[in-house]
Amino acid sequence: MGSQPPQPLPTPATQLGRDGLAAILTRPEHAVVAIDFDGTLAEIVADPEQARAHPDAVPALAALAPHVASVAVVTGRPAGVAVRYGGFAGVAGLEHLVVLGHYGAERWDAVTGTVHTPAPHPGVAAARAELPGVLDAHGAWRGTWIEEKGQAVAVHTRRAQDPQAAFDALRTPLADLAAHHGLVLEPGRLVLELRPPGMDKGVALSAYIREVGAESVLYVGDDLGDLPAIAAVEKLRSDGMPGLLVAADTVIAELAERADLLLTGPASVTTFLRTLAAHM
Numbered sequence: 001m002g003s004q005p006p007q008p009l010p011t012p013a014t015q016l017g018r019d020g021l022a023a024i025l026t027r028p029e030h031a032v033v034a035i036d037f038d039g040t041l042a043e044i045v046a047d048p049e050q051a052r053a054h055p056d057a058v059p060a061l062a063a064l065a066p067h068v069a070s071v072a073v074v075t076g077r078p079a080g081v082a083v084r085y086g087g088f089a090g091v092a093g094l095e096h097l098v099v100l101g102h103y104g105a106e107r108w109d110a111v112t113g114t115v116h117t118p119a120p121h122p123g124v125a126a127a128r129a130e131l132p133g134v135l136d137a138h139g140a141w142r143g144t145w146i147e148e149k150g151q152a153v154a155v156h157t158r159r160a161q162d163p164q165a166a167f168d169a170l171r172t173p174l175a176d177l178a179a180h181h182g183l184v185l186e187p188g189r190l191v192l193e194l195r196p197p198g199m200d201k202g203v204a205l206s207a208y209i210r211e212v213g214a215e216s217v218l219y220v221g222d223d224l225g226d227l228p229a230i231a232a233v234e235k236l237r238s239d240g241m242p243g244l245l246v247a248a249d250t251v252i253a254e255l256a257e258r259a260d261l262l263l264t265g266p267a268s269v270t271t272f273l274r275t276l277a278a279h280m
Helices: 017-028 057-067 077-087 123-139 163-180 200-210 224-238 252-259 264-279
Strands: 030-036 071-076 096-099 107-109 115-118 145-148 151-157 183-187 191-195 216-221 242-246
Touching: 017 030, 017 151, 017 216, 017 242, 030 057, 030 200, 030 264, 057 071, 057 264, 071 200, 077 115, 096 191, 096 200, 115 191, 123 145, 123 151, 123 191, 163 183, 163 191, 183 216, 183 224, 191 200, 200 216, 216 224, 216 264, 224 242, 242 252
Parallel strands: 030 071, 030 216, 071 096, 216 242
Antiparallel strands: 096 107, 107 115, 145 151, 151 191, 183 191
16 A cells, blocks of 8 residues: 555645745745744743643654755744754754744754854843833732843743733833833733844844745744744745745734734644645
């Protein structure tokens, strides 16, 4: 008996998405597959330190990576943290995986196992020192949690009594604090991150695609921080490069509206990636 044919791939809702998928399948060796981590390869959890890649994520990536020009995990986390929480190091098939951490400011290459990190922005330490007072002044200390990220600092409101109210109350004061110290505020799903300017997932993705010399691109994300990457792929498509945009879920309305294909969380993403590999 021959092997069973692969499961069918979902059909993108847009013509641009269908063209992007066709280009990736026709010449996979010239495609970059770029994927967010939290909410995409790993479930969103109340304590970010407990986040881990879905059990099927690494096998799916390892099945896909040998067929394409490159697989890159693009994340707001420090690159080394994403590697540990993802279990990406030393995996057969992922010898050339790249993790672009801190929105591309950091980079880990599986081929060397090393992280390249810029010098820390002085504003991060200054803002971190003031954060407890800002949270207390706005009545948001209880239930919020400060995450140290090295090149950035983040405030999570997921554990607050009213997480969305705490998020909304802190957005303006934390934006002011970030601006005072030469930083930018990056809002996410019940998290507000203060980080240095000049780098986002779109900048990182565009630079990496140029470096690889890719002819097509797939991007999968789920949060506000992924919108610059979405915009970068849209720009590449307007310049003639085929691309497929996938939303890992529909929580962020703008991302879902701009995506060609909608999935339903990390389990759905890993199934899609494994099915994509089977069609190559």
